[in-house]
Amino acid sequence: MYVTEYRKALRDAGFDGFRVMLFQQQGGLSQATGEESGLELKPKFFIALLKALIAGDVLNGLGYRIRPYEVVPGATDRALAEAKKICYDALYERRSILLALLRAKEVLAKVEVDRTVLKPKVAIIGEFWAMTTEGDGNYQLQRFLEREGAECDIQFVSAWILYNIWEVAFDTANRALLRRHDKARAGLDGTGEFGVFTRRIGLWAADKALRAGFQTFAYAGGFYGYHLPDMDEVAEVAAPFYNNDLRGGEGHMEVGKLILNVVENKATMTVSVKPFGCMPSSGVSDGVQSLITERYPGTIFCAVETSGDGAVNFQSRVQMYLFKAKQAAQAELDQALEKTGLTLEQVRTFVKENPRYASSLHHPPHRATTTTADLVYEVAEVFGKTPAERALASAKRTLESVARGVVRAGKGTPAAVRGALPVVRRASAELFGYAREKAPVLREQALEMAKDKLGRVIPLRRTAVVEEELATAAE
Structure with a gap:
């Protein structure tokens, strides 16, 4: 739909035939107009694009993590502008982006913050473009929330790529038993057991590689304590309410994200934003979300749409729900202070006396929905x-974190191995059958080649006896 409008606008403006590139989630990359290729697509291009996307995610995440708590207004934006310039120069000049992120981390670390100022955390989900853009397309939603005293929990492009990988892996698993009759564009007809197995292994490797790359970039940039979502977990929690086979927009992810935000205390409030008339998000996901809010009491969910004249109504609706979120955040902080026996002034004094906790890059371990409550729980452990006791407590937390990481990495491994064994056996049998079928032909070809080579190097006359001797030697 969009590309047709673009082409018409270009044609009406006198630019008929102007190159229009399509980069679609399902359709891949293609050129809609123009005769010659407008973009040279090589592995280097896609690698550079992936680096830029991940680096952008890291810087974005740092910005939204630091800005709500900055002491000097505008300090975060100035530091981000410098950090982006460093990364831009590195990509443009084809230098190491990791070294650029290390330099950017030093710049962002200079921003002074005060995380004892309570901010409700608001997760932004919805239609992909509307929730990720930072302009008039969503009425500057992120900046509006920050001005109203909230911290934004944004969605990353890297997570969207993981979702695309998950889609193919999920479909491959479902299609595996239908491959002989699966003649669709993305079907498995003629693939065979081994082909299905290698595809699933490749998708698994792509998922792990992207996660490893993201964590490497995040560590280099100082974006500590963040892990990309587990797409299988998101699909699993959403499945009872939203069919995983429905793929419009973000599919089941909106439902899964809301549930996890509530169950795992990831956010105080969730906002779903989408353009007016977006059927996958407005007509389907939001319809399901009403059931989620009933099943999970205490859920603060706000669904809003963008339209040409609705900025006031849009922001007013968000404000109403944000008022509830602020009350919930205050109740959570009061509970944290009561449990730990600390006062907010004690926490503030401790942070001032221990610069590590006051760093803009420091991120307290996740315990509650708000960063301030997380900080209270963290300080309580060492207050x-x-x-020496603090060092011991820190070592204990590190070991516990490593243990959780090992458990998380090994989660489902036995089942995965058991599930893979039959596939490996069938693939091995298929390969053996293929080899047995082709062996006579390959043997004859090898014998003919050997006889020909021997006939050239052995100085004998071509007689029947010689032919027999050559055949014997070749065997």
Whole structure:
């Protein structure tokens, strides 16, 4: 739809035939107009594009993590502008983006923050473009929320790529038993057991490689404590309410994200934003979300749409729900202070005396929906202890974190191995059958080649006896 409108606008403006490139989630990359290729697509191009996307995600995440708590207004934006310039120069000059992120981290670390100022955390989900854009397309939703005293939990492009990988893996698993009759464009007809197995292994490797790359970039840039979502988990929690086979927009992810935000205390409030009339998000996901809010009491969910004249109504609706979120955040902080026996002033004094906790790059371990409550729980573990006791507590937390990581990495591994064994056996049998079928032909070809080579190097006359001797030697 969009490309047709673009082509018409270009044609009406006198630019008929102007190149229009299509980069679609399902349709891949193609050129809609123009005779010659407008973009040279090589592995280097896609690698550079992926680096830029991940680096952009890391810087974006840092910006939204730091800006709500900055002491000097505008300091985060100035530091981000410098950090982006560093990364831009590195990509443009084809230098190491990791070294650029390390330099950017030093710039962002200079921003002074105060995380004892309570901010409700608002997760932004919805239609992909509307939730990720930072302009008039969503009425500057992120900046509006920050001005109203909230911290934004944004969605990353890297997570969208993981979702695309998950889609193919999910469909491959479902199509595996239908491959002999699956003649669709993305079907498995003629693929065979081994082909299905290699495709699934390739998708698994792509998922792990992207996660490893993201974590490497995140660590280099100082974006600590963040992990990309587990797409299988998102699909699993959403499945009872939203069929995983429905793929419009973000599919089941909107439902899964809302549930996880509530169950795992990831956000105080969730906002779903989409353009007016977006059927997958407005007509389907939001219809399901009403059931989610009933099943999970305490859920603060706000669904809004963008239209040409609705900025006031849009922001007013968000404000109403944000008022509830602020009350919930305050109740959560009060509960944290009561549990730990600390006061907010004690926490503030401790942070001032321990610069590590005051760093703009420091991220307290996840315990609650708000960063301030997380900080209270973190300080409570070391408050009033000697440096040695703090070091011991830190080592204990590190070991626990490593243990959780090992458990998370190994989660489902036995089942995955058991599920893979039959596939490996069938693939091996298929390969053996193929080899047995082709062996006589290959043997004859090898014998003919050997006889020909021997006939050239052995100085004998071509007689029947010689032919027999050559055949014997070749065998």
